[in-house]
Amino acid sequence: MTAKKIVLLILDGISDRPCPALNGQTPLQAADTPNLDRIAKQGICGIMDTIAPGIRPGSDTAHLSLLGYPPHEYYTGRGPLEAEGTGIHMEHGMIGVRANYATIGPDGLISDRRAGRIHDTAKLSRAIEEGVDLSAFHVTCTFRSGAGHRAALALKGDGLGSAVTSNDPKSTGLAPPLIEPLTGSPGDSQTSSVLNEFVRQSSEILADHHINRERKREGLLPANIVLLRGAGQMGHFEPFSTRYGMQGSVISAAALITGIGRVVGLTPVQVPGITGSVTTNLSGKVTAICRELKSQEFVLANIKGSDEAGHDGDPIQKRDFISRIDTAIAPLLALEGTLLVVCGDHSTPCSIRDHSADPVPLAILGDGVRIDRVAHFNEIACAEGGLTRISGGSLMPILTDLVDRAHKYGA
Numbered sequence: 001m002t003a004k005k006i007v008l009l010i011l012d013g014i015s016d017r018p019c020p021a022l023n024g025q026t027p028l029q030a031a032d033t034p035n036l037d038r039i040a041k042q043g044i045c046g047i048m049d050t051i052a053p054g055i056r057p058g059s060d061t062a063h064l065s066l067l068g069y070p071p072h073e074y075y076t077g078r079g080p081l082e083a084e085g086t087g088i089h090m091e092h093g094m095i096g097v098r099a100n101y102a103t104i105g106p107d108g109l110i111s112d113r114r115a116g117r118i119h120d121t122a123k124l125s126r127a128i129e130e131g132v133d134l135s136a137f138h139v140t141c142t143f144r145s146g147a148g149h150r151a152a153l154a155l156k157g158d159g160l161g162s163a164v165t166s167n168d169p170k171s172t173g174l175a176p177p178l179i180e181p182l183t184g185s186p187g188d189s190q191t192s193s194v195l196n197e198f199v200r201q202s203s204e205i206l207a208d209h210h211i212n213r214e215r216k217r218e219g220l221l222p223a224n225i226v227l228l229r230g231a232g233q234m235g236h237f238e239p240f241s242t243r244y245g246m247q248g249s250v251i252s253a254a255a256l257i258t259g260i261g262r263v264v265g266l267t268p269v270q271v272p273g274i275t276g277s278v279t280t281n282l283s284g285k286v287t288a289i290c291r292e293l294k295s296q297e298f299v300l301a302n303i304k305g306s307d308e309a310g311h312d313g314d315p316i317q318k319r320d321f322i323s324r325i326d327t328a329i330a331p332l333l334a335l336e337g338t339l340l341v342v343c344g345d346h347s348t349p350c351s352i353r354d355h356s357a358d359p360v361p362l363a364i365l366g367d368g369v370r371i372d373r374v375a376h377f378n379e380i381a382c383a384e385g386g387l388t389r390i391s392g393g394s395l396m397p398i399l400t401d402l403v404d405r406a407h408k409y410g411a
């Protein structure tokens with residue numbers, strides 16, 4: 001028997017270093033994980049440098065690498081990926097920019113970089129998209145809301161560059177600086193002028209918007225300025241279906257990961273109640289994976305909460321969330337004709353509260369895999385597995401071989 005379908009379950013930032021609060025164990029070692037251990041025991045395991053040994057991955061570059069799109073070739077910044085994640089269709093050459101709704105006081109200083117943690121900003125974003133006119137620059141813009149106070153801007157026009165600064169002063173009590181070109185190229189200078197004009201016009205629209213007047217009446221902070229950062233030019237991505245001969249879906253609460261899925265042609269799936277944090281609707285995500293497999297051959301699913309707990313430096317919360325992931329994924333172990341692949345995208349050690357280059361654990365369960373002697377899914381046990389230590393760029397070739405879709409090299 002050969003498996004035909006693939007579930008790639010990425011447990012974001014799951015791996016860690018020994019934690020004093022857990023008697024020297026990692027949160028993954030300390031968690032109660034009978035289902036993950038069964039995947040390890042009945043499957044093949046290894047550890048993985050998602051980009052390369054010693055390289056600290058971002059979630060974006062790690063996911064690109066795991067999907068077989070080397071980030072040094074394909075990564076042009078977070079902006080275009082976030083823009084795709086909000087639902088904007090980014091064409092080759094368009095400029096994508098991350099955006100935040102924020103609050104600026106009458107003194108011209110930023111008083112809150114998240115506009116009082118505003119959410120449901122779709123009406124504000126529509127007003128901006130419809131009201132801002134960049135035709136003097138021969139540029140059109142699309143502006144969409146993301147989660148919470150986040151949004152994304154896309155610019156379409158000839159000759160635009162992406163090497164520009166941000167107007168986010170990064171802390172409160174400061175005035176937003178003008179956006180400036182980082183090089184002497186005319187394209188970068190054009191983009192910085194376009195973005196400054198976008199900020200000027202959108203501020204006028206926001207100042208007078210009834211949602212902000214209502215917020216002020218209710219004692220809430222108005223969302224009266226847009227802060228822009230992370231500009232990048234959309235590249236060209238060969239579709240996943242062309243590259244691997246499989247149609248697929250992406251399930252993630254993070255716009256960045258959904259955007260990465262979308263740029264390679266995976267279909268985004270909405271799941272109610274997913275938050276990208278430890279409060280997420282885990283069982284809803286697992287149900288969605290099982291449902292997608294009825295029509296798709298490949299499902300990429302990302303669970304983010306373990307990364308968040310690592311950034312918060314909270315090994316107990318991380319351990320407990322991993323135990324909850326384990327309970328929720330039980331239905332995936334019963335899938336037939338499917339490779340179940342579980343790994344991290346990078347380590348997020350609680351001791352450093354950020355991503356590290358420590359390799360991540362990897363386990364593959366399904367028909368045809370050579371079962372090794374590893375019986376536990378964690379950073380230490382998986383290092384003794386049959387896959388040994390691989391790089392993230394090898395993952396899709398290994399998986400396409402296991403589902404019998406790899407092309408033979410030579411005669």
Ligand code: ZN
Nearest residue numbers: 012013059345
């Ligand atoms: Zn990540």
Ligand code: ZN
Nearest residue numbers: 013307348355
């Ligand atoms: Zn992270």
